[in-house]
Amino acid sequence: MADQVLVTLDGQVRDADAPFLYADDLAVVRGDGVFETLLVRGGRPCKAALHLARLESSARALELPWIGPGPWTHAAGVAVREWGGDREGWMRLVLTRGRESGGPPTAFVTVGPVAERVVRARREGISAMTLPRGISVDMSATTPWELAGAKTLSYATNMAALRYAQARGVDDVVFTSSEGRILEGPRSTVVIARGKKLITPPPEQGILAGTTQKALFEVAPDKGYVCEYAALYPDDLLAAEGVWMVSSVTLAARVHTLDGVALPPSAAAEDVASMVELAVEEVGVG
Ligand code: PLP
Incomplete structure (x- = not known):
């Protein structure tokens, strides 16, 4: 079982062990998307404002739709609550161009444990x-x-x-x-x-x-x-x-x-x- 939390941008907590992406997601087949990795410490995301600003500028550079920081802040908040405040974690914010066959962008937040390395x-x-x-x-x-x-x-x-x-x-x-x-x-x-x-x-x-x-x-x-x-x-x-x-x-x-x-x-x-x-x-x- 993955020691991970997965939250979609609508704030829904998902099963991090269940299949999630479509096989034609443009991130999977082309690497066409943007992301951020940040530290979760003491039950909150560190430097959140700096990461959201960079996520936005990366999204704009790729001409990906940007719906503002609000939903990301909300999803990240749900994810850190699920993760808890007792241990450090990494958090990824991921935004892809979505499916090759069309539809909305793919957007989600994950949290996992900081590696021993x-x-x-x-x-x-x-x-x-x-x-x-x-x-x-x-x-x-x-x-x-x-x-x-x-x-x-x-x-x-x-x-x-x-x-x-x-x-x-x-x-x-x-x-x-x-x-x-x-x-x-x-x-x-x-x-x-x-x-x-x-x-x-x-x-x-x-x-x-x-x-x-x-x-x-x-x-x-x-x-x-x-x-x-x-x-x-x-x-x-x-x-x-x-x-x-x-x-x-x-x-x-x-x-x-x-x-x-x-x-x-x-x-x-x-x-x-x-x-x-x-x-x-x-x-x-x-
Ligand atoms: N440069 C590259 C290519 C990176 O991937 C990263 C972080 O992942 C950094 C620099 C450092 O950026 P930050 O301090 O925002 O993590």
Whole structure:
């Protein structure tokens, strides 16, 4: 039995073990849809407002119908009540173009348990390798149909890159552009520390605007950190005083090894971990 909750956008709780999608759903056959993944903690969805805003902008980029945040907030509320407040979970919000044969979009919310791998990454950090993504940082400006910056359901490339790394004993991937710039992880944003400065690559270079990084940058100035968007190269990561891959469910995973090189312990490690914890509790509370 799946340890999951499934709620459709009409607020109905469904059997998460029963067949649900049609075989011609365009998400199934084309990856044609958008989604969000967020953390459920203390019986509520974290950074809900930021995730709903990004879901809307992804939906608009794909010209999917958007009926407003209300039904999503309601369905997410039903799902967290079903899940309970005792344990953390991940929540997915999924919107697809619906059936190829026509009809309304498919829209649902699921909640499931946070994997052991995630808890370990928070606690022990991760190894990562740089891999070329084969795209230029100019891509999003010149080829809007590439949907860079939208969180679409077409994640096969991202998952293939992770399998490539994991087959070589490495936990995660840092994508680089054809110019050799740092882009992002397959499911996270790269943030580095340089003294009391936190730096992340600009979203305009064709990457997803991360809600965790955004929330971190909202709380960090109060803790004495200057936050900046700037082009980064692999050498900047090797020379940094801390490298993190931040994302909604894993939160801050410190990179302890990059391309086989052990990175020194970071003086900012505790600060960044606690600022991300604070950020997901306080920013974008819906
Ligand atoms: N970049 C990519 C490609 C992602 O898939 C994700 C999250 O899934 C992120 C960045 C981080 O985004 P967030 O912090 O909103 O989870």
